[in-house]
Amino acid sequence: MQNKLSWEAFSNDERNKVIEELKNTISSSAGYIISFNMFSDLALALSIEIEENKIKTLHTALSLILKISDLDLYKVNMESKKEWLINMNISFSRGKGKLKQEIPEVPG
Numbered sequence: 001m002q003n004k005l006s007w008e009a010f011s012n013d014e015r016n017k018v019i020e021e022l023k024n025t026i027s028s029s030a031g032y033i034i035s036f037n038m039f040s041d042l043a044l045a046l047s048i049e050i051e052e053n054k055i056k057t058l059h060t061a062l063s064l065i066l067k068i069s070d071l072d073l074y075k076v077n078m079e080s081k082k083e084w085l086i087n088m089n090i091s092f093s094r095g096k097g098k099l100k101q102e103i104p105e106v107p108g
Contacts, residue, residue: 029058
């Protein structure tokens, strides 16, 4: 069974800018986004897979771009290479709750 963590995060910055920074930060910390769900322009939920010994590095990097919940280091073995799943919920303060994404019509 895979170990799991749950993090809550918050940002005052523009949503698209934060999402790009998140993708780059997760990737450069050797993490992988395995799923995501957008809830209008107010929130985003991510599932991240990462080795246990890289969790602290990821958390530190994310804390530079988001206000994020604390990391409980008692749960994390910094020597282990086990795969962990991090469920992360991010709220955006500038959201209006009316995100529309135009989807082009496909002929046929």
